[in-house]
Amino acid sequence: MLTTNPLDDDKLHEECGIFGVYGSDGAAALVALGLHALQHRGQEAAGITSYDGHDFHTHRATGHVAGNFDRDDVIGSLRGQIACGHVRYATTGDTALRNVQPLYAELASGGFAIAHNGNLSNAMRLRRDLVRRGSIFQSTSDTETIIHLVATSSYRTFVDKFIDALKQVEGAYSLIVMTPEGMIACRDPLGIRPLVMGKLGESIIFASETVALDVVGAEFIRSVEPGELVIVKGLEDITSHRPFAPVAPRPCIFEYVYFSRPDSISEERSVYSVRKEIGAQLAIEAPVDADLVIPVPDSGVPAAIGYAQQSGIPFELGIIRSHYVGRTFIQPGDKVRHLGVKLKHNANRALIKGKRVVLIDDSIVRGTTSLKIVQMMREAGAAEVHMRIASPPTRHSCFYGVDTPERAKLLAAKLDVPGMSEFIHADSLAFVSIDGLYKALGEPRRADIRPSHCDACFTGDYPTTLTDQDEAVSIDQFAMLAERVG
Structure with missing residues (x-):
């Protein structure tokens, strides 16, 4: 499946x-x-x-x-x-x-x-x-x-x-x-x-x-x-x-980026409003000369609205999502598996052809999603494809109830931003800064005090001890040492 x-x-x-x-x-x-x-x-x-x-x-x-x-x-x-x-x-x-x-x-x-x-x-x-x-x-x-x-x-x-x-x-x-x-x-x-x-x-x-x-x-x-x-x-x-x-x-600061529904209120803040403000900060930090701002549905929509409003570039639905496809589907063979992407999302070809587009997504994890989206835009005739991400690069695993791939599989842990841009075949790639993320919350991040949120997936600053992880690392290091000695 x-x-x-x-x-x-x-x-x-x-x-x-x-x-x-x-x-x-x-x-x-x-x-x-x-x-x-x-x-x-x-x-x-x-x-x-x-x-x-x-x-x-x-x-x-x-x-x-x-x-x-x-x-x-x-x-x-x-x-x-x-x-x-x-x-x-x-x-x-x-x-x-x-x-x-x-x-x-x-x-x-x-x-x-x-x-x-x-x-x-x-x-x-x-x-x-x-x-x-x-x-x-x-x-x-x-x-x-x-x-x-x-x-x-x-x-x-x-x-x-x-x-x-x-x-x-x-x-x-x-x-x-x-x-x-x-x-x-x-x-x-x-x-x-x-x-x-x-x-x-x-x-x-x-x-x-x-x-x-x-x-x-x-x-x-x-x-x-x-x-x-x-x-x-x-x-x-x-x-x-x-x-x-x-x-x-x-x-957890990622509640504002992706986890919570946009119509929820978290810590007396509208999640939807924070996501729009993250998009506005992203437009200030990483402007681009383009024709359209396009969200990756559905999680990229509020940030894309904020980016469009701040930049003055028109917001358009360039990727159409079908909400009537079941969660799982038997996909025998690579060809059918690739076509399965279009069962859920499809490019709005008439809108995109010949246009310079800015794609807004909430995060990049392995990079496979971004690669497929950029490819989709290219196939639809986009003249340029620029990707903007409404969170900092995800470089570290989470140990607090989030299903994060092991760090070696996180694209941002392996490549710098230019390398990531090349990997997903985008004309440019940029992330909101950690300072921009906190500005969107109305809480500028200060280097001299501990941050007000857990942002360990971006910074590696874990707020608790990680006993099981530390012991697992120690065992792995011992095994590697024993292998070299042997």
Whole structure:
């Protein structure tokens, strides 16, 4: 199976989206709607767990929310006024059903369901220690590590056990947890991954993005703060706990570049407006004499509008995307595989022929997407093809819940910008600077202080320790040394 969306496949993929409801009849149906709105954050699998006051009920499946959770029998089986759900794009563990979340376990204190957005950067070390102490893992997901840490904690209350577990993990996490006592929503101390809180009537809602609140008609209350645990035991019993030492937050800056839906609000900023401003900064930093500004659909559209408005070059839809092609398609042979590109995207030939075009995309990862797009423009008769990218070069892997290729496969880690331009066969290539990206956020980046966001994929400045990665590198270095000595 190969995707019919090759122009989207060469992207960084968020690991997942999470959504929780406390205190609503038919909570699972609301969760399903919320997951529909978060489908862009994970398209490999989805799951929902509910609690009816006596029992937990779970349905998990590979594939999209639609087709798995739009059936009356499925939603009807997920009884209760409390429910949480998860859409997944695997970064740790394979796509087997055992890794689909929410994960559920029976602990001494009762049932425990957890939905996780992010990635634990010391999960392998913790897992080895837990297995030595007798833990038996049922999945290959890093999230299960949290379950075992809670189960083996020596603290008395569940909340204390949970906090004890979180203090042992590194990396990024936004979590929604359900127990017989209620629901907990929390973020890691740096707030790397997003989580917001809303209200629908008398119900409390948690979601990865505000757009999911919009879809179910909920009112946005606020973001769950970095390092905060919001504990909901009743509609009149909602408490906030801050068990971690305060640190300066470092939320993921790539949420503004690509991950979040443009109609979401992140940190009180319109994602759409930020993307337009990134495009405007790009036009200031990397102008070009051209006839048309063309977005790479759909993620390049807001930045392309900003570039066109700032530069005065007309904005046009030079690439038309079909929204009616299924995600997968059997493509036997290279010729049919190449034609599969045009099932999803096709050049607007009459518009492009003889024109000097500026293509706007959000990022370059391996470079295969940009190569195909430039080729598409050439075949449509473009006189010149200039590429402008609404993020800095992606030179480093992410270890916080993003499916990044290993660094050796990142084009910007291998080539400088002129070399990348030659690789994709563009007449010119330019990226917005890291300073321009922060200007678009209204937060100029200062060299004398730590940045306000996690930008490690561009700069290599990781805000946490990377225990598993460091140990893997040490093992690889030892193996190379042993090979040379031998």
